[in-house]
Amino acid sequence: MDEPRITQVLRETDPGSGERVLVAVMNNPRDLTIARELGWYRIPVNRAPKRVGADYLAFYFTGAFPEGDRHRVVFYAPVRAYRLATRAELLPADSGHPRAQERYFKVEIGPLQRLEHPIPSRSLRRITFIPTTLQRLLDAQEIQDLWERGRHRDKRWSARY
Secondary structure, eight states, rough: OOHHHHHHHOOOOOOTSSEEEEEEEOOHHHHHHHHHHEEEEEEEEOOOOOOOOSEEEEEETTSSTTTTTEEEEEEEEEEEEEEEEEEHHHHHGTSTTTTTSEEEEEEEEOOOOOOEEEEEEEEEEOOOEEEHHHHHHHHHGGGGSSSSEEEEEHHHHHHHH
16 A cells, blocks of 8 residues: 555544445454454555545454354444554564564554344355445345445445545
């Protein structure tokens, strides 16, 4: 992601429609603890989706989670702010990590909310990020329901991103 795009994301103060959701992969329980207790989630800048700005983050749990939660979207949270930091700044105990100096979006979030009906991935395909809407998130029966249908992009996502 180039510098102007990073700056655009970080300067964004308009909360948008209140309906943009970015579903992100959560690879380990430690990240869930950080989200729940410290109120943030990290997205590597060099792997961030084109449309990273959102009003909510939702989390798709990988196979690293317990049986009842793995391979499904279980929680979502409102986004409060985007900041830029290195991995070492975010996770000081991991300062020796090979990616310690790489930049990350630190997405500050509000309290996690459990979906009334967690959204399973029946096909178990590889998932990284899914831009969607709050309505799709709340109505989805399966992960496929989160993706846009057809050629017309949702105006809430395409207006500024």
